Amino acid sequence: MNTAAAGAGSAPTLAGPPTWADEVHALFKAANIRQIAIVPDAGHSRLIKLCEADKAMRIVRLTTEQEGVALLAGAWLGGEKGVLLMQSSGVGNCINMLSLSLSCSFPLLMLVTMRGDHGEFNPAQMPMGNSTQAVLEAVGVICKRADAAEEVAETVSGAMRLAFNTYRPLAVLISQKVLGAKDFRSLTKVA
Amino acid sequence: MKQTLHRRDVVAQLLEERGELLAISGLSAVFDITSVADHELNFPIWGAMGGGAMMGLGLALAQPERKTLVVTGDGEMLMGLGSLATIAILKPKNLYVVVLDNEHYAETGMQESHTGHGVDLAGMAKAAGFSHALSVDDQAGVSRLREMIYQGEGPLFAQVKIAAEKLPMVLPPRDGSYIKNRFRIALLGPSAVYDE
Numbered sequence: 459m460n461t462a463a464a465g466a467g468s469a470p471t472l473a474g475p476p477t478w479a480d481e482v483h484a485l486f487k488a489a490n491i492r493q494i495a496i497v498p499d500a501g502h503s504r505l506i507k508l509c510e511a512d513k514a515m516r517i518v519r520l521t522t523e524q525e526g527v528a529l530l531a532g533a534w535l536g537g538e539k540g541v542l543l544m545q546s547s548g549v550g551n552c553i554n555m556l557s558l559s560l561s562c563s564f565p566l567l568m569l570v571t572m573r574g575d576h577g578e579f580n581p582a583q584m585p586m587g588n589s590t591q592a593v594l595e596a597v598g599v600i601c602k603r604a605d606a607a608e609e610v611a612e613t614v615s616g617a618m619r620l621a622f623n624t625y626r627p628l629a630v631l632i633s634q635k636v637l638g639a640k641d642f643r644s645l646t647k648v649a
Numbered sequence: 650m651k652q653t654l655h656r657r658d659v660v661a662q663l664l665e666e667r668g669e670l671l672a673i674s675g676l677s678a679v680f681d682i683t684s685v686a687d688h689e690l691n692f693p694i695w696g697a698m699g700g701g702a703m704m705g706l707g708l709a710l711a712q713p714e715r716k717t718l719v720v721t722g723d724g725e726m727l728m729g730l731g732s733l734a735t736i737a738i739l740k741p742k743n744l745y746v747v748v749l750d751n752e753h754y755a756e757t758g759m760q761e762s763h764t765g766h767g768v769d770l771a772g773m774a775k776a777a778g779f780s781h782a783l784s785v786d787d788q789a790g791v792s793r794l795r796e797m798i799y800q801g802e803g804p805l806f807a808q809v810k811i812a813a814e815k816l817p818m819v820l821p822p823r824d825g826s827y828i829k830n831r832f833r834i835a836l837l838g839p840s841a842v843y844d845e
Contacts, residue, residue: 525700528729537836555699
C-alpha cells in the first residue's frame with residue numbers, strides 16, 4: 459500500500475523526503491489509531507514527529523515500555539485503538555505485562571525497531587536484541603519482520619489487521635538493515 | 650501505627666451509587682471492588698502487576714466524558730511508579746487513582762512493603778504533578794475523597810492508609826475475554842463485539 463492509497467491527503471507533512479514512516483503514519487490514520495504510546499528511539503523519530511503533528515492522534519510518553527501494554531488495553535476497553543512504538547531493548551520490559559493482552563484477548567500492535575541486529579556496534583544491545591523475536595514468540599506474541607524499507611508499510615498493514623481483527627498482540631520487528639547501525643566511533647570526533 | 654480504616658468499607662463507600670463511573674482494580678483490590686458488586690463496568694486485573702494506573706489512563710483518554718477510578722494496592726502501585734509521571738504530564742481530568750495502602754504484600758504472606766518504611770506515595774504523585782494528591786487515614790478523609798472523585802476534577806491520587814488484614818476473597822469471573830467484552834458492551838453498546 460502506498461501513501462496516497464492510504465488517504466494521506468489530510469496528513470501532516472514533514473521536511474525531507476517521505477520514508478516508510480510516512481506510509482505507516484497514513485496506515486495509522488486510515489485505521490483510526492488514536493493513542494500513540496512511545497518510548498523514543500532514533501529509528502522511530504520520523505514516525506513520532508508525524509504522529510505528534512497529527513491532531514487526531516495523542517502521544518503518550520512512557521517511562522518504560524510495559525506502561526504502553528497496559529495503556530492500550532485500557533484504550534481498547536474504552537473503544538479506542540492505539541499502537542506502541544519502542545526499541546527492541548524495551549521488549550524485555552514488557553513480557554509480564556503482555557499477560558494482560560494475552561489472557562484477555564486485547565488487540566495490541568507493537569512496532570519494534572531492532573538493535574543487536576544487523577551490524578550492531580554496542581555489545582550491551584546484543585543480549586536483548588538477539589533474543590527479541592524468540593522471547594516474544596515464547597510468551598505468545600506473533601512477530602512479523604521487515605528487513606527492507608519497502609517492506610515496512612505492508613508488514614505493518616498486515617500485522618495491524620491481524621491484531622485488531624483477531625484480538626491478539628502482534629509485533630513488527632523493523633530490522634537494523636532498514637534503520638542502519640551507528641558506529642559510535644564516528645561520533646567521538648567534533649564535526 | 651495501627652490503622653483504623655478497613656479496605657472493604659473504604660471501597661464500598663467509594664463505589665456505592667457510582668452512576669456512570671468506570672472502575673479498574675489491581676489484584677489486591679479485585680476482591681474489594683467485587684465485594685461491592687460484580688459490576689459490568691468493573692475491570693478487575695487478575696495479574697499484570699504495575700499496570701493498573703496505566704490501564705486507567707488508556708481508558709480515561711478513550712472516554713473523556715466519564716470518570717475512571719483505579720483502585721489498587723501499595724505493592725502494585727510501587728511496581729508502576731513511572732506511570733505517575735506518565736499520567737501527570739497528560740493531566741487527564743477524569744482519572745482518579747486510589748491506593749489502598751496496608752504497607753504490606755497481603756496476598757503473598759504479609760511481607761512489609763516500602764510504604765511502611767517511609768515511602769510517601771502521595772508525595773511522589775504530588776511531585777510528579779498530579780493536580781490533587783492526598784493521604785487519608787480516617788473516615789472524614791474518605792468522605793472528602795469520595796466528594797473529590799464524584800464532584801471534582803482529576804488527575805487525583807489518594808493513598809488511603811488501611812489496616813493490614815487478610816479477608817475472604819470475593820471472586821469476579823476469571824475469563825479475561827468475558828470481563829473485557831462485558832465491560833465493552835456495557836460501555837459502548839452491543840456493537841462493541843461486532844465489526845465497526
